[in-house]
Amino acid sequence: MSQSTVAKHYTRILSLWPKDLLRPHAPFTRTIERRAVPYGVTPVSPLLEDSSKPTPTTDKTTDASVRPLRTTPQQELPQINALYSLLENRYAKKYPLSPGVLKPSSNPEHYDRLMEEIERAPRKSWWQAKVDEWKMKIRWQ
Structure with a gap:
C-alpha cells in the first residue's frame, strides 16, 4: 500500500x-x-x-x-x-441487540427518552438547557 x-x-x-x-x-x-x-x-x-x-x-x-x-x-x-x-x-x-436490552422492565422508555433528548440538545438555548437541568434535579413523583 x-x-x-x-x-x-x-x-x-x-x-x-x-x-x-x-x-x-x-x-x-x-x-x-x-x-x-x-x-x-x-x-x-x-x-x-x-x-x-x-x-x-x-x-x-x-x-x-x-x-x-x-x-x-x-x-x-x-x-x-x-x-x-x-x-x-x-x-x-x-452482534445485534435483543429488544429487551433497550427496553428494561424497570424503565422501558429510558432509551427512547434519552435519544429524544440527544436529538433536541443541539437546538436548545442556554436557558432551555438550564431549565431541563433543574427539572432533572426535582423528583416529580
Whole structure:
C-alpha cells in the first residue's frame, strides 16, 4: 500500500464520517485528520492546525500528543479497516441487540427518552438547557 492510497482512504473516510451534532466543538474527525496529515491529507478543522501552537494551559503530555505519528502505510491498513468497520456498523450487524436490552422492565422508555433528548440538545438555548437541568434535579413523583 502506498502513501497516496492511504491518503485516498483517509479522505474518503473523512467525507463519509457523520457530523457530531451533540459535540460540534470536538468531532472525532479531528483525530482521523491527525492520523492522516503525515500522508498528505490537508486538515479541514481549523483547530487542528492551531493545535501545534502551545497554549498557556498546555503541559508536556499534550505537547507529545500533537507530534505527528510515525507509521508506515502498511501499519495504517488495520487502522483504516477499523474506521471502515465503524462506518459500516459491522459490529452492530454482527452482534445485534435483543429488544429487551433497550427496553428494561424497570424503565422501558429510558432509551427512547434519552435519544429524544440527544436529538433536541443541539437546538436548545442556554436557558432551555438550564431549565431541563433543574427539572432533572426535582423528583416529580
